[in-house]
Amino acid sequence: MSNPTSIFPSWESESKQTADPNKGRRKILMAAFVSAIFPGLGQCLVGRRRTGMALLILAFALFSLCWPLRFLTHMEGLLIFGTGMLTLCIFATINAAYGGRARTIRPSQWWLAVLLPFAFGMAVAHVNWGSRAAGFQTFIVPSRSMEKTVRDGSHIMVDTWYYRTNTPARGDLAIFLDPRGLYLLKRIIARGGETIRSSNGVIFIDDVPISEPYVIHLGGAPVDMNNFGPMRISAGRFFAMGDNRDISIDSRSPEVGLLDVSCLRGRALYMIGNFQHRTYKILQ
Numbered sequence: 001m002s003n004p005t006s007i008f009p010s011w012e013s014e015s016k017q018t019a020d021p022n023k024g025r026r027k028i029l030m031a032a033f034v035s036a037i038f039p040g041l042g043q044c045l046v047g048r049r050r051t052g053m054a055l056l057i058l059a060f061a062l063f064s065l066c067w068p069l070r071f072l073t074h075m076e077g078l079l080i081f082g083t084g085m086l087t088l089c090i091f092a093t094i095n096a097a098y099g100g101r102a103r104t105i106r107p108s109q110w111w112l113a114v115l116l117p118f119a120f121g122m123a124v125a126h127v128n129w130g131s132r133a134a135g136f137q138t139f140i141v142p143s144r145s146m147e148k149t150v151r152d153g154s155h156i157m158v159d160t161w162y163y164r165t166n167t168p169a170r171g172d173l174a175i176f177l178d179p180r181g182l183y184l185l186k187r188i189i190a191r192g193g194e195t196i197r198s199s200n201g202v203i204f205i206d207d208v209p210i211s212e213p214y215v216i217h218l219g220g221a222p223v224d225m226n227n228f229g230p231m232r233i234s235a236g237r238f239f240a241m242g243d244n245r246d247i248s249i250d251s252r253s254p255e256v257g258l259l260d261v262s263c264l265r266g267r268a269l270y271m272i273g274n275f276q277h278r279t280y281k282i283l284q
Contacts, residue, residue: 024105032097032107036119039092048100055092062088066134073136073159075270082127089123090116135161138272139175139183145242145249146185149173149214150271156185160266167191168238168261170205173268176240178256185268186240186250187214190233192261197229201245204229214243221246228252236261 027046035042040055062084071077093115098106131137137158144152150173158175168174172188190196190205197204201217204210217226225246233239237258242248250256 021105025107028097028105029107029111032093032111032115033118035092035096036089036115036122039088042092042096043099046096046100051095051099055088055095058088063130066130066136070134072131072134072157073269075157078131078157078272081130082123085126085130086120086123089119089126093119135159137266139185139268141185145244145247146173146187147244148216149243150185150268155272157269157272158266159269162267163261163264166267168264170210174240175265175268176259176263177265178259178263180255183265184240184250184256186242186248188238189241189251190239192233192235192237195230195232196239197231198226201226203241216244218244218246225252233258 031042031046033042034045035055038056039059040052040057043049043052043055045052062081065071065077065081065084072081094112097111097115098109137160138155139158141150141152141154141156150156160175163174168188168191170188170191173185174188175183175185178184189203189210195206197207201215202209203212231239237260239251240256240259241250241252251258
């Protein structure tokens with residue numbers, strides 16, 4: 001006579017699965033939380049390795065957009081990475097909790113009220129740490145000194161690795177640490193070896209006027225803010241100014257002055273926007 005366990009394998013596995021339904025639900029819920037933390041790992045823990053491996057591969061593909069591909073230098077890369085990670089985390093969490101054709105034990109759907117916010121929070125965390133690990137960081141601009149280019153309260157994406165391999169160039173919107181220990185966003189105007197002067201707000205580099213379509217003048221600035229120089233920039237230093245020239249505290253001010261290239265912390269790439277200013281644009 002043949003072994004009964006070989007005749008009814010599905011009945012035996014189901015009986016084992018339903019022997020302790022509370023324990024089974026706890027295991028499934030744990031798998032769901034684990035999949036929110038790292039998509040696909042929860043499926044692997046409950047034996048659904050094929051689905052788990054597929055989700056893990058998708059997760060690694062999304063993280064590759066940050067590094068080594070560094071697609072976040074483009075706004076489209078951030079949108080793809082953010083929406084992809086959000087979709088993946090939510091799908092992996094729900095799939096771990098309620099997926100599987102042969103499963104007879106599932107947690108109550110009331111758990112979605114906990115699982116979905118947790119998956120959303122983990123997706124945001126993945127986007128934050130993934131982008132920062134690849135050299136990208138968001139900053140909030142707390143002043144009007146860069147208007148009309150960047151509004152007060154705007155969020156900007158900064159490539160903190162940019163000046164590892166690139167030299168500062170005129171026109172760069174750079175984040176730097178000033179002598180007071182404050183992070184500032186200003187535009188690089190003159191570099192080492194150049195001579196800068198200003199006459200009635202017009203900037204001359206080596207006695208040649210430069211075009212600055214991004215500059216605004218609100219009026220009321222002290223005379224020495226729009227008339228200064230000539231000043232020779234020493235090697236390894238740079239002169240930075242805000243686009244809102246009459247209110248910006250920058251290299252014209254004694255508390256900032258000429259800046260060493262070692263204080264550069266990154267180059268602004270694009271403005272992300274916020275609920276108040278729904279603006280998305282590349283910064284130039």
